[in-house]
Amino acid sequence: MAPTPTSTRSWILANYPHGVPTFSTADDNSTFKLVEQALPDLKPNQVLVKVLFLSNDPAQRGWIDPSIPAERLYIKPVELKASMAARGLAEVIASTSDRLQIGTIVQGPVGWNEYGVLGEADCTPRQPLPNGLSLTHYMGAFGIPGLTAYYGLVVVGGAKGGQKVVVSGAAGAVGNMVVQIAKNIVGCSEVIGIAGSDEKCRWVESLGADKCLNYKSPTFEDDLIKATEGFVHVYFDNVGGSILDLMLARMAKNGVVIACGSISGYNSGKPTLLKNYFQLISMRLSIRGFIASDYLSKAQEIGKLFVQALRDGKLKISDEMEQVVATNFEDVPRTWLKLFEGANTGKLITRIVE
Amino acid sequence: MAPTPTSTRSWILANYPHGVPTFSTADDNSTFKLVEQALPDLKPNQVLVKVLFLSNDPAQRGWIDPSIPAERLYIKPVELKASMAARGLAEVIASTSDRLQIGTIVQGPVGWNEYGVLGEADCTPRQPLPNGLSLTHYMGAFGIPGLTAYYGLVVVGGAKGGQKVVVSGAAGAVGNMVVQIAKNIVGCSEVIGIAGSDEKCRWVESLGADKCLNYKSPTFEDDLIKATEGFVHVYFDNVGGSILDLMLARMAKNGVVIACGSISGYNSGKPTLLKNYFQLISMRLSIRGFIASDYLSKAQEIGKLFVQALRDGKLKISDEMEQVVATNFEDVPRTWLKLFEGANTGKLITRIVE
Numbered sequence: 131m132a133p134t135p136t137s138t139r140s141w142i143l144a145n146y147p148h149g150v151p152t153f154s155t156a157d158d159n160s161t162f163k164l165v166e167q168a169l170p171d172l173k174p175n176q177v178l179v180k181v182l183f184l185s186n187d188p189a190q191r192g193w194i195d196p197s198i199p200a201e202r203l204y205i206k207p208v209e210l211k212a213s214m215a216a217r218g219l220a221e222v223i224a225s226t227s228d229r230l231q232i233g234t235i236v237q238g239p240v241g242w243n244e245y246g247v248l249g250e251a252d253c254t255p256r257q258p259l260p261n262g263l264s265l266t267h268y269m270g271a272f273g274i275p276g277l278t279a280y281y282g283l284v285v286v287g288g289a290k291g292g293q294k295v296v297v298s299g300a301a302g303a304v305g306n307m308v309v310q311i312a313k314n315i316v317g318c319s320e321v322i323g324i325a326g327s328d329e330k331c332r333w334v335e336s337l338g339a340d341k342c343l344n345y346k347s348p349t350f351e352d353d354l355i356k357a358t359e360g361f362v363h364v365y366f367d368n369v370g371g372s373i374l375d376l377m378l379a380r381m382a383k384n385g386v387v388i389a390c391g392s393i394s395g396y397n398s399g400k401p402t403l404l405k406n407y408f409q410l411i412s413m414r415l416s417i418r419g420f421i422a423s424d425y426l427s428k429a430q431e432i433g434k435l436f437v438q439a440l441r442d443g444k445l446k447i448s449d450e451m452e453q454v455v456a457t458n459f460e461d462v463p464r465t466w467l468k469l470f471e472g473a474n475t476g477k478l479i480t481r482i483v484e
Numbered sequence: 485m486a487p488t489p490t491s492t493r494s495w496i497l498a499n500y501p502h503g504v505p506t507f508s509t510a511d512d513n514s515t516f517k518l519v520e521q522a523l524p525d526l527k528p529n530q531v532l533v534k535v536l537f538l539s540n541d542p543a544q545r546g547w548i549d550p551s552i553p554a555e556r557l558y559i560k561p562v563e564l565k566a567s568m569a570a571r572g573l574a575e576v577i578a579s580t581s582d583r584l585q586i587g588t589i590v591q592g593p594v595g596w597n598e599y600g601v602l603g604e605a606d607c608t609p610r611q612p613l614p615n616g617l618s619l620t621h622y623m624g625a626f627g628i629p630g631l632t633a634y635y636g637l638v639v640v641g642g643a644k645g646g647q648k649v650v651v652s653g654a655a656g657a658v659g660n661m662v663v664q665i666a667k668n669i670v671g672c673s674e675v676i677g678i679a680g681s682d683e684k685c686r687w688v689e690s691l692g693a694d695k696c697l698n699y700k701s702p703t704f705e706d707d708l709i710k711a712t713e714g715f716v717h718v719y720f721d722n723v724g725g726s727i728l729d730l731m732l733a734r735m736a737k738n739g740v741v742i743a744c745g746s747i748s749g750y751n752s753g754k755p756t757l758l759k760n761y762f763q764l765i766s767m768r769l770s771i772r773g774f775i776a777s778d779y780l781s782k783a784q785e786i787g788k789l790f791v792q793a794l795r796d797g798k799l800k801i802s803d804e805m806e807q808v809v810a811t812n813f814e815d816v817p818r819t820w821l822k823l824f825e826g827a828n829t830g831k832l833i834t835r836i837v838e
Contacts, residue, residue, distance in 0.1 A: 177649055192766065198762060198766070199765070202733065204767050265798050277718070279616065336636065370761060375755075379553075379556065388762055389765050390765070392761055392765065401754070401758055401761070402759075403755045403757050403758075404757075406754075407746055407755070408549075408746060409552070410505065410771065411743050411773040411774070411775065412552070412556055412557055412775065413556060413773065414774050414775055415773050416770055416771060417764065417770060418775065419763075419764040419765040419766070419767065419769045420768050421765070421768055424768065456622040478633060
C-alpha cells in the first residue's frame with residue numbers, strides 16, 4: 131500500500147482573469163498557477179481523498195469573475211491563492227468518518243487538487259448506476275446537469291405537452307437532457323436544438339430532437355426563422371448573447387425564456403445586447419433565471435424518475451454522451467478551457483491520470 | 485349651429501422615422517405630414533366626432549417602427565398615408581347611433597385628426613368623475629395608464645405588502661400610479677421612485693414615495709446603490725436601457741422586473757445593453773413583459789377600486805397630475821415629442837385649440 135500523501139499538487143487562482151483565463155506552471159501573472167501544498171491532518175469526521183474525475187462547468191467562470199460581487203453569486207467565489215473550485219468524484223484513501231470507509235467513491239467539492247481533505251457532510255457516497263453506466267454520469271444526467279434540465283424546463287419554465295421548445299447548447303450536458311425530457315417525458319410537440327457543429331446536431335437529433343441547427347452555419351438565422359414558424363412557447367437558453375436576442379423575436383405570445391446560462395459572454399466580458407428587447411413587452415414574454423441548487427431537495431426523486439425513464443426507453447443515457455478527457459494534472463485547466471471553445475459534445479469530464 | 489364638416493385636417497404617417505420622428509406641414513420627407521382629407525359619410529351606427537384631447541403615449545413610437553414586424557406588435561401598426569394612431573376624447577357632433585347622442589363625450593381611437601368618423605363599438609361614453617376631476621383623467625389614472633400600473637404591479641409582478649419596490653418613470657402617467665398603488669393599496673414597505681428632475685422627484689415624494697432619485701444627477705448610481713441597500717423585490721421598469729441594467733444588480737434573490745416600457749431606446753434605435761445579465765441567473769430574477777390591454781376586462785372593476793381609494797384618501801388624483809398642453813392642430817406632433825424629452829410630469833395630454 132502506498133504511503134498516505136502529506137502534500138498535493140493544486141491549481142490555485144493566482145490572478146483574476148481578464149477575458150480567457152490563462153494557466154502556467156511557473157508564470158506568476160497567469161490566472162491559474164500550479165503549486166505544491168501541504169495537506170492538513172484529518173480532524174474527526176473528515177476524509178482524505180484522491181481525486182479521480184473533475185466536473186467542468188461553464189458556471190465556474192463566474193466564480194472567478196471579480197466584477198460580480200460575492201453577494202450576487204450563488205456560491206462563495208474562489209479566493210485568490212485558493213485552489214480553483216470544482217466538483218468531482220474521488221476515492222477515500224484515509225478516513226476519520228464512520229460513514230465513509232476507505233475505498234468509497236464520493237462526490238463533492240474536490241477542487242483542482244490531486245488530493246484533498248473533505249468533511250463528511252460535503253461528500254455524497256455514490257452507488258453503481260443501472261445498465262453498467264459509468265459513475266461519471268453522477269456529474270451529468272444523474273447529477274446537477276440533469277437536475278438543472280428538469281428543474282429549468284418543467285418547474286421554472288412550466289413546459290407542457292404539445293408546446294414547441296427550442297434549446298441552445300443542445301449538445302451540452304444540460305442541453306441534451308432538456309431535449310430528451312421535453313420530447314419524451316413532458317411530451318412537447320416539437321423540440322428544436324441549437325448546437326455548434328453539424329456532427330453535434332446529428333447527435334442531438336439521434337436523441338429525439340425534431341431538428342437541430344448549427345449556429346456556425348452561414349444560413350443559421352434563416353434556418354432558425356424557418357424552424358420556428360408559428361413561434362415557440364419555451365426557449366431553454368444555455369448560451370445568452372446573440373442567440374437569445376434572435377429568439378426574443380421568435381417567441382409566441384406569453385412565451386417563456388428559461389435563462390440557464392450565458393456562456394457566450396463569460397470570457398468576452400461583453401454585455402448582453404438585445405435589439406429585440408421591445409418584443410419582450412409586446413409579446414408578453416418572460417425571462418426567468420434560476421439555479422438548480424435551489425432544487426437539490428428533489429434530487430433523489432428526480433434521479434429515480436430518470437432511472438425509470440431510462441428503463442422505459444424514454445431516456446438515452448450512454449457513456450458516449452460524455453466526453454471524458456484523460457488529463458495529466460498539469461493540463462487540468464487546458465481541459466476545462468475546452469468548454470469555451472464549443473468543442474465538447476455532452477458533459478466534459480476530466481479524468482486525472484498519472 | 486356650425487355646418488357639419490365634410491373634411492378634416494390630419495397628421496398622416498408620410499415616412500417611417502429613423503431616430504427622432506420629424507414633422508412638417510409641407511416637406512414630403514418628414515415622418516408626419518399635415519394634410520386635408522375628405523370625411524366619409526356616416527354609415528349606420530357611426531358617429532362624427534370633433535377631437536378635443538389626444539393621449540400621448542410612448543408606445544405610439546412602436547406603432548410606427550418598421551423594424552418591428554406587425555405580427556410582433558400588440559396593435560395594428562400605422563400604415564403609410566394613414567392618420568397617426570392615438571386615443572383621445574372627442575365630442576359627438578353627428579350620429580347614426582341610438583346609443584351615442586350629439587353632445588356625448590366619448591373616448592376612442594380618434595387618431596391625429598381634427599374630426600373623424602368612428603364606429604359606435606369603438607367609442608366609450610364618459611361620465612363625470614368624482615371630486616370634479618377633469619374627464620382627461622380617463623386617459624390617465626382612470627384609463628389605460630392606471631390599469632397598466634395596477635395590472636403590472638399587482639397581477640404580473642405579484643407585489644405584496646412588506647416588499648421593497650423601485651419604479652422608474654415615476655413622474656409619468658403610469659409611474660405615479662405605481663408609486664401610490666404600491667405604497668397605499670398594496671402596502672409595500674418601501675417605494676423608491678426614479679425620475680428626470682429634482683422637481684419631479686419632490687412631486688413623486690409628495691405622492692407617498694419614500695424617496696425619489698434624479699437619474700440625471702451625477703451621483704445617481706451611488707444614490708441608487710445606497711437607496712437599495714438590502715436589495716429590491718420588485719422593479720417596475722418604464723424606461724429600459726441603462727437603468728434596467730443597474731437594477732439587475734440591485735434586485736433581491738427571486739426578484740421580479742416588471743417590463744412595462746423601454747422608452748430610452750424608442751428613438752435611439754440602440755439595443756438594450758445588459759452588463760449585469762448574469763445576475764438574472766445567479767439571483768434567480770425574472771423579467772416579465774406585459775400589455776395592459778390583456779386586462780381590459782377588469783377595467784371597470786379597477787376603476788371602482790380607484791374611486792374608492794380616492795374617497796379613502798389612499799390615492800391622490802388631481803388635475804395637477806396631468807400636463808395638458810393647449811396645442812394648435814399644426815403642433816400636435818411637437819407636443820407628442822415632449823414625451824421623449826423627459827419633459828413631462830404626469831400624463832401628457834394634448835388639448836386641441838383653434
